[in-house]
Amino acid sequence: MTNVVGTRAVFGVIVPSTNTVVEHDYWRVGVPGVAHRAGSMHIADPTMDGDAGFEALLVQIRASIDTAVRDVMTAEPDRLVMGMSAETFWGGVDGNAAFERRLHEATGLPVTTGASSCRAALQTLGVRRIAVFSPYQPVADREVGRFFTEAGFDVAAITGLRCATATDIARVDEPRLRRVVADLDGPGVDAIVQVGTNLSFVGLANDLEAELGKPVVAINAATLWHALREHGIDDRFAGHGSLLRDH
Numbered sequence: 001m002t003n004v005v006g007t008r009a010v011f012g013v014i015v016p017s018t019n020t021v022v023e024h025d026y027w028r029v030g031v032p033g034v035a036h037r038a039g040s041m042h043i044a045d046p047t048m049d050g051d052a053g054f055e056a057l058l059v060q061i062r063a064s065i066d067t068a069v070r071d072v073m074t075a076e077p078d079r080l081v082m083g084m085s086a087e088t089f090w091g092g093v094d095g096n097a098a099f100e101r102r103l104h105e106a107t108g109l110p111v112t113t114g115a116s117s118c119r120a121a122l123q124t125l126g127v128r129r130i131a132v133f134s135p136y137q138p139v140a141d142r143e144v145g146r147f148f149t150e151a152g153f154d155v156a157a158i159t160g161l162r163c164a165t166a167t168d169i170a171r172v173d174e175p176r177l178r179r180v181v182a183d184l185d186g187p188g189v190d191a192i193v194q195v196g197t198n199l200s201f202v203g204l205a206n207d208l209e210a211e212l213g214k215p216v217v218a219i220n221a222a223t224l225w226h227a228l229r230e231h232g233i234d235d236r237f238a239g240h241g242s243l244l245r246d247h
Contacts, residue, residue, distance in 0.1 A: 001076040006035030009231050012077030012109070014068050015084060016061065018043045018166035019198045022083035025220040028202075029237050029244065031228065039072030041065050041084070046166040051139035054086075057166060061087055066106075073107060080107060081227045085114035085195050085219055086136060089143045093150040110230065114219050117226035118193060119151045124247050125215045127190035129154040133180050135169040135196040136160045144195055156189050161199075169198035177204055181216070191215040197223075206241045215242060 002010060008031075015022050017040045026036050041064040048057040061084065069080065080103055082088055088096050096115040103111045122130065130153050134141055141160045148155050159180055163169045177199075181192055192208070194201045197220055205218035218241060225243040228235065237244045 001078065003035070006033065006078075008033035008233060009079065010035045010037060010075060010077045011079050011081045011227055012069075012072035012075060013038045013081045013083045014041065014065065014072065015039070015197070016041045016043050016166060018046050018169075019083060020170050021198045021200050022220055025200075025202050026224055029224060029240050031224075031233065031235060031237075034228070034233065036081075037072055037075040037077060038083070039068035039070075041068045043166055047164070048137065048166055049164040051137050054137040054140055058087060058090075069103065069107060077109065079110050079112060079227055079231055081112045081223055082114060083197050083220075083223070085197050086140050086143070088113035088115040089140075089147040089195070091143070092146045095143075096147060112223055112227040112230065114195060114197065114223055115147050117222040118195065118217060118219060119148075120226050121217050121222045121243055122153060122191060122193070122215075124243070125191060125217070127215060128152075129156050129188060129190045130193050131156045131184035131186075131189045131191075132158040132193045132195065133184060134158070134160050134194070135163040135172065135199055137162055148193075156186070157184050159184060166198065169196060170200060172199055174204055177201060178208075181208055181212075185212060189214070191217060193217045193219075195219045202240055206239055209242055217241070217243070
């Protein structure tokens with residue numbers, strides 16, 4: 001429900017308690033009349049080292065997401081935006097659809113997920129062959145690759161940064177991100193896609209698009225873009241990538 005700071009929309013943003021990047025990225029864009037209220041999923045143990053560690057982290061997310069949604073609903077938002085991505089890719093296209101459906105049925109609100117946002121972004125940008133990177137472990141990268149393949153994209157490569165903890169994701173610096181993108185890029189790659197919402201990549205993705213001459217999709221820019229456009233808000237913003245600038 002709109003209010004004096006969210007005159008156009010109030011988005012309920014669901015984030016892990018370890019995440020410091022999503023809200024920063026959204027507020028930095030500064031959409032007039034759109035307010036964000038975060039609901040936090042409690043992560044007691046941020047360890048995600050190895051496949052077993054990553055799956056244990058997902059267990060914590062699944063145990064706490066309903067409480068985060070309950071809390072954010074007290075602000076009477078107009079839409080839910082998932083500021084966490086791994087779970088939205090899990091189970092491929094059908095898994096993402098089931099995830100969105102469960103939250104919609106629980107809240108009555110439209111739901112924006114990272115997986116659906118990236119798919120819509122790539123379709124809008126008109127690309128097919130992609131290279132993807134994440135902060136994840138192999139078990140999660142397989143699910144990300146499965147989603148994009150089932151969604152109709154050709155995944156040329158996928159690289160996980162293998163971050164040891166959920167908080168370490170926000171410590172990945174620009175030089176490392178540039179090296180990852182350089183390793184993934186090539187003449188047969190139409191676009192680079194970044195997933196993992198605690199990676200700070202929106203500003204760098206904007207720069208890399210100009211340098212590489214091709215789309216570079218940062219998941220936080222994609223989720224905000226998709227939430228706005230699905231909500232009927234067509235404002236354009238420079239400095240945060242071609243999606244928010246041109247589409």
